[in-house]
Amino acid sequence: MTDQTYWNPVLETLPQETIRQLQLKKFKKIIKWTYERSKFHREIYDAAGVRPEDIRSFEDVHQVPCIEKSMMRDIQRKDPFPYGDALCVPLEDVAVFRQTSGTTGQPVYQPDTWQDWEWWAECWSYILWAQGYRPKDRVFIPFGYNIFVAFWAGHYAAEKIGCEVIPGGVLDTKARILKIQELQATAMMGTPTYILGMAETAKMKMEIDPSQLSIDKITCAGECGASIPSTKRRLENAWGAKVYDHAGATEIGAWSFECQAQPGGLHVNDALFLVEIADVETGEIIDEPGRQGKMIITALDRQAQPCVRFDSKDVIEWAAEPCPCGRTSRLIKGGVVGRADDITKVKGVLLAPSAIEEVVRGVDGLGDEYEVIVDRVGHTDQITLKVEVLPEAQDQCQLVESELADQLRLKTNLRYDIEICGCETLPRYEVKAKRFKDLRNKPEKD
Numbered sequence: 001m002t003d004q005t006y007w008n009p010v011l012e013t014l015p016q017e018t019i020r021q022l023q024l025k026k027f028k029k030i031i032k033w034t035y036e037r038s039k040f041h042r043e044i045y046d047a048a049g050v051r052p053e054d055i056r057s058f059e060d061v062h063q064v065p066c067i068e069k070s071m072m073r074d075i076q077r078k079d080p081f082p083y084g085d086a087l088c089v090p091l092e093d094v095a096v097f098r099q100t101s102g103t104t105g106q107p108v109y110q111p112d113t114w115q116d117w118e119w120w121a122e123c124w125s126y127i128l129w130a131q132g133y134r135p136k137d138r139v140f141i142p143f144g145y146n147i148f149v150a151f152w153a154g155h156y157a158a159e160k161i162g163c164e165v166i167p168g169g170v171l172d173t174k175a176r177i178l179k180i181q182e183l184q185a186t187a188m189m190g191t192p193t194y195i196l197g198m199a200e201t202a203k204m205k206m207e208i209d210p211s212q213l214s215i216d217k218i219t220c221a222g223e224c225g226a227s228i229p230s231t232k233r234r235l236e237n238a239w240g241a242k243v244y245d246h247a248g249a250t251e252i253g254a255w256s257f258e259c260q261a262q263p264g265g266l267h268v269n270d271a272l273f274l275v276e277i278a279d280v281e282t283g284e285i286i287d288e289p290g291r292q293g294k295m296i297i298t299a300l301d302r303q304a305q306p307c308v309r310f311d312s313k314d315v316i317e318w319a320a321e322p323c324p325c326g327r328t329s330r331l332i333k334g335g336v337v338g339r340a341d342d343i344t345k346v347k348g349v350l351l352a353p354s355a356i357e358e359v360v361r362g363v364d365g366l367g368d369e370y371e372v373i374v375d376r377v378g379h380t381d382q383i384t385l386k387v388e389v390l391p392e393a394q395d396q397c398q399l400v401e402s403e404l405a406d407q408l409r410l411k412t413n414l415r416y417d418i419e420i421c422g423c424e425t426l427p428r429y430e431v432k433a434k435r436f437k438d439l440r441n442k443p444e445k446d
């Protein structure tokens, strides 16, 4: 089995028409499941005049109302406590509690049955296998195992595949690096921010060159960094390893992955998930490559609290070409570009925070951390970008700064006030970073 290319050789190579038929069949089943078992879903569909038995085509699917994150927040802490009536199984069938990270507001609780939990591990097995994880690997997971789902399912999937798994739990960053060194771990998982931070700690504080350690592949998730070319390059150079992206979410599941071919995008695991892309303004479904929209996603096999047409607000676009790895699933180009909420107009120009990351991480001499603050002075938008210059580039500060300004103007069409900060003075993050601050709508001071 270890020389097999695909985790699931049947589902990963089905012709697209067959996958579409399978998706439609599963969609009918999951909407019937939610309609019959949950008052929350039934009320939404009744109000829209949608009956599960009326779903016959993808045209019908597109008419099914979307579930918004705010709707999930509103039902929390109601009966059956604490999940509310979106729950589709008896409370005693819930085996696992997790919650969302709360990056965009109050966290949402996520119940799963044991079968759901096995499904999570199965979804992650596709990811890890596609990224070259095999039973001979020793996988280190530098993550603070807690209520946020993060790398929990990645842990179980690595075990399921047959890897040896080292839970890096409450160890601090230095202790984690020493453990990787001591046990000669070959793979690890983390947010791009934290994986870069680990490399910095190893180099600056421990005199260890992370590229000389035994890690040869890293799975990144939680932020889009590993799909941003300049960030991926920094990660790969720092660790001397292949770095792969994965996008998933607590409410949805582990729906996408980059494969070893590194095609500049993510495979959608479309035997298990239905991904639709909708125009942000009009809601029109986009099927052709090259047009960005927000992702509407359905987890087709989840039981306890399935998401049916969940409006994820993740901005993505279809890639034009299939992946050379031979998987027939659809690819999204460049990973998740950002969130519809984060892509904002500054001085009338659309700005995606990931575009700034691409520039900062592409300039030699700059540290990995940065911070963006958008504010309004009088009637004018102003963007401040704080960066750190590496110790070895301190004598070329002005050159680095002018290179940064040029690249920013070229790539984002905007002017920035650049602030050079002292080394290691900007905040460091262990999970998801908060580097983009938009202060324009803050309440007026007296």
Ligand SMILES: [Zn+2]
Residues within 6 Å of the ligand: 259, 260, 261, 262, 263, 267, 323, 324, 325, 326, 327
């Ligand atoms: Zn591929």
